[in-house]
Every structure is written in structure tokens, then in C-alpha cells.
Amino acid sequence: MDKNFVITIGREYGSGGRVIGQAVADRLGIKFYDDEIIELIAKESGLSIEAVSKLDGTKTSSFLYNAFMSTQSVPLNDEIFFAQSKVIKDIASKESCVIVSRCADYILREHKNLFNIFIYAPMEARMERTKSLYHDIANNYENYVKKMDKKRADYYNYFTPNRWGDRSNYHMMIDSSIGIENTVNMLSAMVTALFGGDN
Amino acid sequence: MDKNFVITIGREYGSGGRVIGQAVADRLGIKFYDDEIIELIAKESGLSIEAVSKLDGTKTSSFLYNAFMSTQSVPLNDEIFFAQSKVIKDIASKESCVIVSRCADYILREHKNLFNIFIYAPMEARMERTKSLYHDIANNYENYVKKMDKKRADYYNYFTPNRWGDRSNYHMMIDSSIGIENTVNMLSAMVTALFGGDN
Numbered sequence: 001m002d003k004n005f006v007i008t009i010g011r012e013y014g015s016g017g018r019v020i021g022q023a024v025a026d027r028l029g030i031k032f033y034d035d036e037i038i039e040l041i042a043k044e045s046g047l048s049i050e051a052v053s054k055l056d057g058t059k060t061s062s063f064l065y066n067a068f069m070s071t072q073s074v075p076l077n078d079e080i081f082f083a084q085s086k087v088i089k090d091i092a093s094k095e096s097c098v099i100v101s102r103c104a105d106y107i108l109r110e111h112k113n114l115f116n117i118f119i120y121a122p123m124e125a126r127m128e129r130t131k132s133l134y135h136d137i138a139n140n141y142e143n144y145v146k147k148m149d150k151k152r153a154d155y156y157n158y159f160t161p162n163r164w165g166d167r168s169n170y171h172m173m174i175d176s177s178i179g180i181e182n183t184v185n186m187l188s189a190m191v192t193a194l195f196g197g198d199n
Numbered sequence: 200m201d202k203n204f205v206i207t208i209g210r211e212y213g214s215g216g217r218v219i220g221q222a223v224a225d226r227l228g229i230k231f232y233d234d235e236i237i238e239l240i241a242k243e244s245g246l247s248i249e250a251v252s253k254l255d256g257t258k259t260s261s262f263l264y265n266a267f268m269s270t271q272s273v274p275l276n277d278e279i280f281f282a283q284s285k286v287i288k289d290i291a292s293k294e295s296c297v298i299v300s301r302c303a304d305y306i307l308r309e310h311k312n313l314f315n316i317f318i319y320a321p322m323e324a325r326m327e328r329t330k331s332l333y334h335d336i337a338n339n340y341e342n343y344v345k346k347m348d349k350k351r352a353d354y355y356n357y358f359t360p361n362r363w364g365d366r367s368n369y370h371m372m373i374d375s376s377i378g379i380e381n382t383v384n385m386l387s388a389m390v391t392a393l394f395g396g397d398n
Contacts, residue, residue, distance in 0.1 A: 115377075118367055155240040167319055171383075178314075178393075185392040186371075193388035194381055 005113035005195045008091045008104040010156070011162070013148035014126030015176045016183070017119040018100055025098040028191060034100040037087060042195040045083035047076075053082055057101070057151065059158035075186040081159050096195075103150070105169055113195060118165060118173040119185065125177040204312035204394045205291045207303040209355070209363070212347035213325030214375045215382070216318040217299055222383040224297040227390060233299040236286060244282035246275075254279055254351065256300070258357035280358050295394075301353070302366055305359040312394060315366065316386065317372040324376040 011017025018034055025032035038056060042049045060077040074082075085107045091097060092111050105116040121129075127141040133193075138144035159161065167173055172190075176183045190196035206223065217233055218258025224231035237255060241248045259276040274282075284306045290296060291310050299309075304315040320328075326340040337343035355363035366372055371389070375382045 051228065121299055167366070167372055167374070168321065168387035171374045173366055175366070175370045178370055182393055186389040189392035190385040193384040194377075 003096075003113050003195045005115065006095050006104075006108055006146055007098045007191060008108065008114070009098060009100045009119060010105060010115045010116070010152075010170065011101070011119040012121060012165070014130040014145050015119045015121040015151065016129060016180050017176070020119060020176060020180060020187065021098045021100045021182050023180075024187045024191065025177075027188040028096075029186065031091075031095055031097040032100075033088075033091060033097055037084070037091075037099075037102065039093075041083045041086045044087050045079055047080065047083075051076070051081055057155050058169060074189060103156055103159050106156075106162060109126075109135050115172075115191065115194060116170045118167075118170040119176050119183070120165070120173060121175055121177040202312050204295050204314065204390075205303075205307055205310055206297045207307065207315045208297060208299045208318060209304060209315070209351075209369065210300070210318040211320060211325060211364070213329040213344050214318045214320040215328060215379050216375070218384065219270075219318060219375060219379060219382050220297045220299045221263050222379075223386045223390065226383065227295075227297075230290075230294055230296040230301075232287075232290060232296055233370075236283070236298075236301065239286045240279060240282045243286050244278055246279065246282075250275070251275040251279055256354050258354050259398070270384045301351060302355055305355075305361060314371075314393060315369045316388065317369040317370060318382070319364070319374050320374055320376040357383075367385075373392065 009017050011020075014121075021034065022032050028065045035056075038052050039049060041047075042052045045052065047073065051112060058077055060075040081103075086101055088099060088102065088104050089111075091099070092108050092150050101183050105114075108114050130137070130141055130145055132196045153164040156162070162169045174183060174187065206220075207363040208216050208220045210219075220233065221231050233253075237251050238248060240246075241251045242252065254276050257276060259274040261355050280302075283301055287301065287303050287306045288310075290298070291307050304313075314363060322341060322344065325344050329336070329344055330340055355361070361368045373382060373386065
């Protein structure tokens with residue numbers, strides 16, 4: 001690859017976004033960040049890894065919880081988000097990478113070589129995938145998938161002025177039910193076509 | 200290419216969907232159908248090319264118009280749509296191709312190697328593109344673009360049970376404001392990755 005670039009991946013729950021992102025990063029030989037970022041956020045914020053993990057992907061919603069958890073004027077979730085923003089900008093300035101979720105598309109909106117992807121799939125495919133990965137995690141898988149989507153939407157809509165899943169936020173959106181391997185092949189080919197490469 | 204496949208392209212007005220589709224077809228060495236299909240529809244329906252052109256992309260909306268235009272029990276737009284469906288299925292059964300608009304994604308929903316793409320772009324980019332291509336076509340380009348989008352949506356929503364532009368209808372959606380050439384490069388690379396090819 002002849003350019004430094006960042007791929008961000010937003011995704012519906014159960015669409016395989018994380019595995020796809022990891023595989024694309026491996027294929028392109030660039031770094032991958034999902035939960036890998038938590039340690040960096042802890043370091044940046046001075047909070048414990050446990051605290052960051054616990055609040056990861058949650059918006060500031062409970063005044064009481066934060067009031068008890070934090071003696072500072074800024075709610076803990078917001079503090080984590082600020083640290084996360086700094087960490088993500090630092091990473092992006094140094095190396096090509098794939099970053100999953102965490103409003104990275106919005107945080108990096110001024111970044112030069114940025115490509116924002118949203119991965120989706122029909123509900124049936126996502127229920128099926130969730131079931132096969134996590135047995136007995138829910139009685140009603142449709143409700144579970146919807147609840148997880150709502151959590152992601154709430155987080156994104158709280159920390160950005162945009163709407164989660166709205167196509168105007170992304171350079172492309174892709175349905176992973178065409179197959180994880182197919183999706184990885186297509187995305188790798190696309191990114192190589194866009195940012196250049198040896199292959 | 201080692202498989203017979205069909206790429207359908209739906210697109211927002213002013214996003215460059217037609218030129219992109221044409222260039223992707225050229226790049227892949229497969230046939231391209233947009234207005235090229237009108238003559239085939241005329242032949243299939245027995246109507247004149249002029250009549251088909253006039254009603255092309257319009258839904259059945261005016262009872263009176265159709266009552267005067269047609270002595271048959273089926274409205275003329277519906278008749279054209281039936282002929283169009285047959286023509287599109289015929290084409291798809293014979294050769295790999297790119298088909299723009301015309302509810303081809305829905306008409307071909309049972310087709311084996313089908314890849315449905317939707318091309319979009321921010322309103323500013325689409326107004327800019329429309330202005331540069333068609334000088335003085337409108338006083339208010341935003342209204343004009345919105346009106347053309349509405350016509351496309353009305354047509355799609357009338358002849359299919361789906362909603363135009365809803366991601367669940369498409370395998371992928373892409374923002375062409377990253378550049379027409381970039382979009383063509385990316386789509387060509389993706390399709391080759393999905394359906395195979397020599398390059």
C-alpha cells in the first residue's frame with residue numbers, strides 16, 4: 001500500500017463486522033483495532049482497564065451511576081469518549097489500520113484517507129449467526145439482536161450529531177449475508193483499488 | 200469471468216449511476232443496459248418505441264390518461280412493466296450484464312448470481328453534477344434533484360413491495376462522491392473478487 005489510510009467499520013449486531021474487519025486488516029497487512037483499543041484508552045484516561053471495559057460502548061445515561069462513580073464534573077462515559085477520540089486520532093496519524101465501531105468514522109471526519117464502511121445483514125442471518133456463536137444467550141434472538149443494535153445506535157447517536165446506520169455517514173455499506181469470505185474478498189479488493197497496493 | 204452474473208444498479212438522481220454502470224460493464228467486458236432496453240420492451244409489448252420512451256420510469260397514476268391511451272383492460276404502464284420484466288429476465292438468462300434501474304433487482308430476485316448495488320451521494324455533490332451536465336435545467340437544483348428522486352422512488356415503490364433506497368434491497372451501497380473513477384475502480388475490483396475473473 002502506498003498511502004497511509006484508515007478504514008472504519010460500523011456494523012449491525014450479528015453481521016460479522018468484527019471478524020470481517022480483522023480478516024481485511026490481515027489481508028492488507030495493516031493493524032486492526034476493536035477491543036485492542038481499551039488498554040490505550042485506560043492509559044490515556046488514567047482509568048482502570050476494568051472501568052473502561054465496563055463502560056465501553058455505553059452512553060452517559062444514568063446520572064446517579066456517574067455521580068457515584070466519579071467525583072469529577074465530566075461524566076465518566078464522556079471522559080472515556082474524549083480519551084478514546086484522542087487515542088483513535090493518534091493511531092490514525094501513525095499507521096494504516098482498520099478500526100471497528102467507537103464512532104471512529106465521526107472522530108476521524110477530518111482525516112485525509114478515510115473510508116467508512118457499514119456492514120449489515122438481514123435479521124434472519126444475524127439471528128442465525130448469533131445463535132451459532134452464543135448458545136443460550138437469549139430466549140428470543142430477534143429481540144436480543146434488536147436490543148444490541150439499539151445499544152449501538154444509542155451510543156453513536158449520543159456522541160455524534162449523526163444517525164447510526166444512515167448511509168450519509170458511510171462511503172459504502174455492504175450486506176455480509178453474501179458470505180463472510182466473499183465480503184472479506186470484496187472489501188480487500190475495493191480498498192486496494194482505492195488506496196493502491198502491490199497486489 | 201468464469202460465471203454468468205448480473206449486476207443491477209439503483210441510484211439517486213445526479214449520483215452518476217449510469218456512467219458508473221457503463222464504465223464497470225466496459226471494464227468487465229460485459230453488456231450494459233439502461234435506455235438500450237427500450238427497443239426490446241417495444242418489441243416485446245408491441246407498443247411503439249415512442250410510447251415506451253414516454254412512459255418509461257413512470258408508474259400508473261392517471262386513470263384518464265391510460266383510459267384514453269389504451270383500449271385494453273391493463274393500464275399501459277403496467278403492460279410496459281410486464282414486458283420489461285420479461286425482457287430483463289431474458290437478458291439475464293443469456294449473458295452477464297449490468298442493468299441500470301427498472302426494478303431489475305426485484306425482477307431478478309430469483310436469479311442465481313445477482314449483485315444489487317445502490318449508488319448515492321450527498322445532495323451538494325448531486326446538485327453540482329446536475330448543474331455541470333444540464334445548464335439551466337432548473338431554477339432550484341435541490342428541488343429538481345429531489346423531484347427526480349421522488350419519481351424514481353414512486354416508480355420502484357409502485358412496482359415492487361420494497362422501498363426504494365432501503366439497504367435491505369441491495370447487496371451494497373456506495374457513495375460516488377469519492378469520485379466517479381474511484382467508484383468504477385472499486386466496483387470493478389469487487390465484482391471481480393465476487394464472481395471471479397482473469398485479472
